[in-house]
Amino acid sequence: MKKILVTGGAGYIGTHTCIELIEAGYEVVVVDNLCNASKEGLKRVEEIVNVEIPFYRVDVRDKTGLIEVFKQHKFDAVIHFAGLKAVGESVEKPIEYYDTNVGGSFILAEVMRDFNCKTFVFSSSATVYGNPKTVPIKEDSPLSVTNPYGRSKLMIEEFLQDVFVADETWHIALLRYFNPIGAHKSGLIGEDPNGTPNNLIPYISQVAIGKLDKLSIFGGDYNTPDGTGVRDYIHVMDLAKGHVRALQALENKPQVLIVNLGTGNGYSVLDMVKAFEKASEKTVAYKITKRRAGDIAACYADPTYAIEILDWKAERELDKMCQDTWRWQSANPNGYPRHK
Ligand code: NAD
Ligand code: UFG
Secondary structure, three states, rough: OEEEEEOOOOOOOOHHHHHHHOOOOOOEEEEOOOOOOOHHHHHHHHHHHHHOOOOOOOOOOOOHHHHHHHHHHHOOEEEEEOOOHHHHHHOOOOOHHHHHHHHHHHHHHHHHHHHEEEEEEEEEHHHHHHOOOOOOOOOOOOOOOOOHHHHHHHHHHHHHHHHHHOOOOEEEEEEOOOOOOOOOOOOOOOOOOOOOOOHHHHHHHHOOOOOOEEEEEEEOOOOOOOOOEEEEEEEEHHHHHHHHHHHHHHHHHOOOEEEEOOOOEEEEEEHHHHHHHHHOOOOOOOOEEOOOOOOOOOOOOOOOHHHHHHHHOOOOOOHHHHHHHHHHHHHOOOOOOOOO
């Protein structure tokens, strides 16, 4: 059985991916420093899959700590989710963002090389396309970044490509996620942001549950069908499956695989409000306010390369994404218990 190290495996995408990996027959070990997660998420994953997951509370910047984990397990591959992800915060705290995201990836790659584990699946982001000139976005579209978070992702992509140039025995996947939402169908795990959410769906779901009064829609004057921002929302379980497919595709040959993980469908903020109201049977109060700095009008994937190269396509529709988010949110109005 192949053994996979999942860094950041206690977080939102990490927990869901652990389920897909285990269901696909992989053995999973998790490293997470729990700076944005609780042990409870992993405990619930264990409940869902009925498998114990070895867990190490280790920071990916802690080389000695990582070496101890690699001494205890022989990994076939690493899926690297661990990192900081809030765009606004990255502008305030560039040192922390570069240190964790870029520095953590350097140290991880070094330890992997030293233990001869050369399969690296990296969580990149559609943010590396900046403000795209055309949509849908293909993988060879021009790259540009406008904030430290995005720049950290692009730097890691470039670093990993350099690693491959120097040693062509690596198997590397740079997975560019669009906007992950939704939750496992059990309602036991889901996205659990700290404090007031920055992202649209966590914010909408907290309005629907009554924790927040009203959604502010950031801009009603974009050049989109209804004037509000358009994004490619993808169910987190589809995204998780994309990681399993990426591991399988990497097995065939050493390479750097760069692939969009999106649905190809663009939905506006108002579309999302309507879909969530339908799923939750609640009213989502909103007001249209000014644009958020750094936001773009429209961003959605051209998913054809993923279909071709990974034999992977997102399957779950928008209604299902909203229903699953709502199941999680309504069963866990305050997220996971906050003992970390
Ligand atoms: P998340 O915050 O839920 O998960 C990240 C996990 O990494 C958390 O459990 C956190 O505790 C852990 N972590 C952070 N710094 C660490 C460190 N130094 N050492 C060890 N663990 C550490 O976020 P997520 O939404 O699951 O995102 C996972 C990855 O996907 C991130 O790299 C993120 O940048 C990327 N991504 C996310 C989105 C999104 O919208 N959610 C979009 C594109 C890319
Ligand atoms: N929005 C609102 N009100 C809110 C929150 C968001 O109107 O309270 C709007 C935004 O203006 C945007 C859309 O909802 O039009 C989606 O916004 P999100 O903050 O949910 O997501 P973004 O597309 O801005 O960014 C997300 C991640 C980034 C990642 C990017 C691409 O936060 O880290 O997707 O993957 F880079």
